[in-house]
Amino acid sequence: MKLGKKLLADLLKLEKTEEIDSVLEEFLDYREIKIPKRNGGCRILFVPSDPLKKLQKRILNYFLYRIPVFPLCVGFRKKLSYVSNPRFHINALSGRVKTVFRLDLKDAFPSVSSNYLKNCLKDIFLEEIKKYPKGRNEESLFPIRRVKWFRELLRVEKEIESLAGESLKIIEKFADLLVLLTTFEEKLPQGAPTSPYLLNIVITKSKIGERICKIMKDEFVDGEWALSIYADDITVSTSRDFILWETRKKIIEAVESSGIFKVNYEKTSYQKSKSIAPMITGLRITKINGETKVILPKNKIRMIRGLVHRARLNPDDVKLQFQAKGYLAMLKPIYGEKIPKQILNLF
Numbered sequence: 001m002k003l004g005k006k007l008l009a010d011l012l013k014l015e016k017t018e019e020i021d022s023v024l025e026e027f028l029d030y031r032e033i034k035i036p037k038r039n040g041g042c043r044i045l046f047v048p049s050d051p052l053k054k055l056q057k058r059i060l061n062y063f064l065y066r067i068p069v070f071p072l073c074v075g076f077r078k079k080l081s082y083v084s085n086p087r088f089h090i091n092a093l094s095g096r097v098k099t100v101f102r103l104d105l106k107d108a109f110p111s112v113s114s115n116y117l118k119n120c121l122k123d124i125f126l127e128e129i130k131k132y133p134k135g136r137n138e139e140s141l142f143p144i145r146r147v148k149w150f151r152e153l154l155r156v157e158k159e160i161e162s163l164a165g166e167s168l169k170i171i172e173k174f175a176d177l178l179v180l181l182t183t184f185e186e187k188l189p190q191g192a193p194t195s196p197y198l199l200n201i202v203i204t205k206s207k208i209g210e211r212i213c214k215i216m217k218d219e220f221v222d223g224e225w226a227l228s229i230y231a232d233d234i235t236v237s238t239s240r241d242f243i244l245w246e247t248r249k250k251i252i253e254a255v256e257s258s259g260i261f262k263v264n265y266e267k268t269s270y271q272k273s274k275s276i277a278p279m280i281t282g283l284r285i286t287k288i289n290g291e292t293k294v295i296l297p298k299n300k301i302r303m304i305r306g307l308v309h310r311a312r313l314n315p316d317d318v319k320l321q322f323q324a325k326g327y328l329a330m331l332k333p334i335y336g337e338k339i340p341k342q343i344l345n346l347f
Contacts, residue, residue: 003166004173010147012058019055023181027051030184033191045191046184056182056194064197066143067124070204072213075230076196083333085230086280086294089237092226095292096239097285100278101248103255104267108232109195111261112188112202114179120205122175129154129171144171196231202260203229211254212236219247228280235280241272283334294334304331 005017014020030046037043048056065078074085089097105111125144144150153167182194188202189195203209209229216225216236225238236243236251248270252263271278277286283294296304304327311317311324 003170004177007144007147007150007170007174008059008063008177010149011143012055012062014058020177020181023051023055028180030189030191043190046189047191048184048189048193052181053193056192059178059181060194060197063143064194064201067128067201068204069197069200070209070229072209072227073200073203073229075233076200081333082230082281083283083294085228085233085235086283086285088228089226089235089280090285090292090294093223093237093239095287097237097278097292098241098273099238099243100269100271100280100285101236101243101251102267102269102271102280103234103252104264105232105234105255106262106264108199108261109190110187112199114183114186116260117183117188117198117202118175118179120202121178122172124201124205125171125175144174199231200229206258206260208234208255208258208261211257212251215247215250215254219244230281233281237278237280241274243270296331296334304328 002017005020009015009017009020027049029052030048033045033047034042035045047053069077074080074088075082089100129144150167150170153170182192182198183189184192188198209227212227212234216227219225220238220240224240225236228235234251234255252268255261255263269279273285277284279285279297282297282300284297285292286295287293288295307320307327308324311320314320
C-alpha cells in the first residue's frame with residue numbers, strides 16, 4: 001500500500017505520508033450519535049474522529065469533488081444547497097410545477113458496501129485514465145494523472161488501454177486505501193463528510209438517473225418534466241396534472257433494478273398542486289403574486305419562531321444560541337434579506 005499512500009499524499013498536497021499513517025494507526029474510529037426524529041425513532045450518525053474527519057475533508061476537496069457525477073445529482077456539490085433542489089424544478093419547468101413524485105432510498109448510505117465502493121472507484125479510475133490522450137493540458141487531466149511520477153509511470157508502460165503491471169497495482173491499492181479511510185464496518189457511514197459525495201458517485205455508476213430519464217422521455221416531451229437526486233431523495237416533477245401509476249411503477253423498478261438500493265415506500269409521496277403546494281426537500285413550491293417561489297412550510301416557521309424566542313429569553317444558553325443561529329443561517333438561501341415577519345419581529 002506504500003505507493004497507494006504516496007499517490008494519495010501527493011493528490012492531497014501532503015508533504016509526507018505520515019499524516020495518513022497516523023490516522024490509519026491511531027484515529028480510524030467513529031462515535032455513534034443518535035438524533036431524535038419528530039415522528040419518533042432516531043437518526044443514527046457515525047461521526048469520525050477529528051484527525052480522520054480532517055483527512056476526509058481533504059480527500060473530498062482535493063480529490064472526490066473532481067470526479068464527475070450525474071448532472072442531476074444536485075446534493076452536496078459545490079455552489080449548491082438544499083434550496084437549489086426545488087429551484088431546479090421551478091427553473092426546468094418555467095415555474096409550472098404541478099405534480100411531484102418523490103422517492104426515498106431506504107438506508108442509502110449503509111446500502112453501499114465497502115466492496116462495491118472499491119470496485120466502483122477502481123472502474124472509474126481506469127476509465128478516466130484511458131480517456132485522456134498524452135500531451136493534454138495538465139489542468140484538464142483526471143486528478144490521478146496530475147501526479148507527475150504516476151503520469152511518467154503510465155507513459156513508460158506500453159498502452160494506456162492495456163493497463164498492466166505497476167500502475168494497475170497502484171490504482172488497486174489506492175482504491176483500497178480510499179475505501180479504508182471513508183467507510184465504517186464495511187459500509188458507507190452517514191455522518192462522514194465524504195459519504196454524501198461518494199453516494200453521488202455510486203448513484204452515478206449505477207445509472208439510476210439515466211434509466212429514470214429514459215422513462216420520462218418516453219412519456220413526456222422536453223420541458224414538461226424534471227428530475228433531481230438529492231442524496232437519498234429522488235424527485236420527479238412535471239407541468240402536467242398527473243404522472244400515471246404505470247410510469248411511477250417504472251421509476252421505482254429503475255431504482256431497485258440497480259441491485260444496490262431499495263425504495264422506502266413509507267416516504268414515497270405523490271403530490272398534486274391542485275390539492276396542496278408540492279414539497280421538495282422540505283420546502284414548499286407555491287405561487288406568490290403570480291411568481292413561483294420556494295418557501296418554508298408554516299409549521300417549520302412556527303418551530304423556528306419558538307426556538308428563536310427561547311434563545312432570546314435565554315442569552316446564556318450556548319446550545320440554544322447555536323441552534324437559533326443555525327436556523328437563521330438556513331433562512332438566508334431561501335429568503336435572502338426578506339426573512340418572514342413572524343421571525344423577524346423577534347429581533
